[in-house]
Amino acid sequence: MSLLLKNISLPLAHFTLEVNVEMNRRVTAIFGPSGAGKTSLLDLIAGLRTARSAFIQLDDDVLADTAKNFSVATHRRGIGYVPQDLALFPHLSVRQNLFYGCKSSAASGTPFSFEHIVKVLEIMPLVSRGVTELSGGEKQRVALARALLASPRLLLLDEPLASLDTPLKEQIIPCLARIRDEFQIPMLCVTHDRFVALTLAEEIIVLMRGKVLQTGPVSEVFARPANAEVARFVGVETIQPGRITSVADGLATVQVGDAMLVALAPTAESRDVFVCIRGEEVILQRDTAAATSVRNRFAARILSLRPEGPLVRVELDAGFPLFALVTRPAGAELALREGETISALVKASAIHLVPR
Amino acid sequence: MTAVEWQIVGFTICVAALSTVVILPVGLALAWALARGNWRGKSVVETFVTLPLVLPPVATGLILLKTFGKHGLGGFLQDKFHFQVIFTWRAVLLALSVMSLPLLVRSARSAFEEVNPRLEQIARTLGAGGWRVFFTISVPLAARGIVGGMLLAFARALGEFGATIMVAGYMPGKTATISLAIFENVQLGQDAHACRLLGVSVVLAFIAVWSSEFFLRRRKTS
Numbered sequence: 001m002s003l004l005l006k007n008i009s010l011p012l013a014h015f016t017l018e019v020n021v022e023m024n025r026r027v028t029a030i031f032g033p034s035g036a037g038k039t040s041l042l043d044l045i046a047g048l049r050t051a052r053s054a055f056i057q058l059d060d061d062v063l064a065d066t067a068k069n070f071s072v073a074t075h076r077r078g079i080g081y082v083p084q085d086l087a088l089f090p091h092l093s094v095r096q097n098l099f100y101g102c103k104s105s106a107a108s109g110t111p112f113s114f115e116h117i118v119k120v121l122e123i124m125p126l127v128s129r130g131v132t133e134l135s136g137g138e139k140q141r142v143a144l145a146r147a148l149l150a151s152p153r154l155l156l157l158d159e160p161l162a163s164l165d166t167p168l169k170e171q172i173i174p175c176l177a178r179i180r181d182e183f184q185i186p187m188l189c190v191t192h193d194r195f196v197a198l199t200l201a202e203e204i205i206v207l208m209r210g211k212v213l214q215t216g217p218v219s220e221v222f223a224r225p226a227n228a229e230v231a232r233f234v235g236v237e238t239i240q241p242g243r244i245t246s247v248a249d250g251l252a253t254v255q256v257g258d259a260m261l262v263a264l265a266p267t268a269e270s271r272d273v274f275v276c277i278r279g280e281e282v283i284l285q286r287d288t289a290a291a292t293s294v295r296n297r298f299a300a301r302i303l304s305l306r307p308e309g310p311l312v313r314v315e316l317d318a319g320f321p322l323f324a325l326v327t328r329p330a331g332a333e334l335a336l337r338e339g340e341t342i343s344a345l346v347k348a349s350a351i352h353l354v355p356r
Numbered sequence: 357m358t359a360v361e362w363q364i365v366g367f368t369i370c371v372a373a374l375s376t377v378v379i380l381p382v383g384l385a386l387a388w389a390l391a392r393g394n395w396r397g398k399s400v401v402e403t404f405v406t407l408p409l410v411l412p413p414v415a416t417g418l419i420l421l422k423t424f425g426k427h428g429l430g431g432f433l434q435d436k437f438h439f440q441v442i443f444t445w446r447a448v449l450l451a452l453s454v455m456s457l458p459l460l461v462r463s464a465r466s467a468f469e470e471v472n473p474r475l476e477q478i479a480r481t482l483g484a485g486g487w488r489v490f491f492t493i494s495v496p497l498a499a500r501g502i503v504g505g506m507l508l509a510f511a512r513a514l515g516e517f518g519a520t521i522m523v524a525g526y527m528p529g530k531t532a533t534i535s536l537a538i539f540e541n542v543q544l545g546q547d548a549h550a551c552r553l554l555g556v557s558v559v560l561a562f563i564a565v566w567s568s569e570f571f572l573r574r575r576k577t578s
């Protein structure tokens with residue numbers, strides 16, 4: 001699948017959505033905070049909104065080209081759309097909803113046949129019910145099935161898990177993964193949920209205030225955010241301003257607060273940087289004398305301990321504010337207490353410097 | 357009730373029902389365009405549609421008389437097609453339709469506005485064209501408001517007087533409706549006839565308005 005979005009310009013209430021990207025992966029996540037223009041972008045691709053300027057091409061088919069005043073009607077685009085509120089038709093039964101867009105070509109035995117989709121999404125017991133009798137997770141699966149039965153060549157998902165609580169999220173994620181794997185259908189998934197992006201997507205587009213701030217493989221964007229704003233949004237715990245004092249052998253020495261640390265030298269020339277460190281990359285150690293290959297070792301005072309599910313977030317003063325994430329058993333083993341001093345270790349390669 | 361009175365009641369119900377059916381496609385189209393569209397001149401059309409509600413009915417009747425009279429469109433229809441409107445049952449139908457159209461449009465418009473546009477949009481992504489979306493999503497979801505509006509329009513048509521007397525006159529057996537007959541009987545001092553028709557009129561109006569309220573109220577609670 002190749003989806004090209006070129007010269008997109010759509011004025012919204014507080015900013016203009018401006019996008020130039022090409023997506024080639026099976027599942028792409030459009031990742032950004034609420035109000036970033038993500039849903040508007042999906043609406044544009046589906047043909048539900050008209051942009052001031054836009055060139056949209058799906059594989060070899062041009063769907064919209066404002067320069068030539070050309071636009072394929074929504075109902076002819078073959079793009080499935082599952083909106084955040086699911087938009088199940090309340091006056092129709094589940095069966096009628098499912099068959100609303102069902103193509104006659106979706107014959108038995110094909111991937112998009114009724115039997116196959118109903119089986120994959122496990123909704124057979126729901127077919128005879130009314131829409132109002134469904135739970136949140138059931139509605140989600142029915143909406144997905146309805147979109148798939150129209151045999152789309154691209155599936156747009158708007159915040160597929162936003163309205164669900166954690167147990168339901170855990171039900172739906174495998175459904176989405178099955179859709180991705182069974183139907184081989186390209187998906188474009190709008191989300192502000194890191195979990196969704198990490199579990200489903202191969203490629204990520206970070207969108208904020210209508211601008212694309214970074215695109216790339218999910219692991220790269222999460223590990224090496226392009227700037228402090230993206231770093232903050234992808235959940236990097238420690239983001240501190242620093243200044244590169246020297247660069248030698250591909251390593252940069254950076255002053256952050258009262259501390260000096262060593263990181264891989266950035267490709268950009270700027271000496272003023274943000275130092276980004278993920279909490280899980282910080283190692284806490286009681287035995288300060290032990291030899292180690294880690295380049296950065298700080299004597300850090302524990303400011304606070306906050307349990308977060310199976311982890312504990314440890315706020316440290318290492319000459320600069322530093323956050324570590326350790327498992328609860330590890331925290332118990334180290335007998336961490338607020339006010340104590342402990343060694344915090346960070347590998348040079350785990351520190352990501354972004355220009356300021 | 358005399359045979360003539362029954363004929364008047366039957367004629368009134370038939371023409372009022374026919375006028376409701378006649379205005380339905382136009383009313384729905386206008387209501388949908390006003391609810392969903394954002395087009396130039398929308399407020400002007402909106403005002404024109406509402407005018408018969410606020411203009412004196414005889415003024416609306418006079419406009420119709422001038423438009424469909426022998427010096428207007430009526431003259432052309434008479435000459436070309438031998439089709440007479442003024443002072444026939446068609447004039448009654450015309451007056452009832454024009455006077456009741458705003459009530460249908462207003463109710464249907466507000467019903468369409470309450471339909472979540474996202475449902476119509478998603479129906480389009482499922483391959484449905486404009487007409488299919490309209491008839492399978494918009495109309496069914498707005499059905500209560502539309503039916504309520506039709507009943508209101510029917511009730512309004514049952515009681516129409518001012519515009520009808522202007523374009524159709526009072527011709528027993530030809531253009532006489534309940535309202536016109538009540539007026540005529542009172543003028544002639546035949547109060548018993550007038551009161552019997554008044555009773556029928558109250559019963560019919562009560563049923564129509566009550567049913568309309570039923571549908572409109574259910575729409576609000578659903």
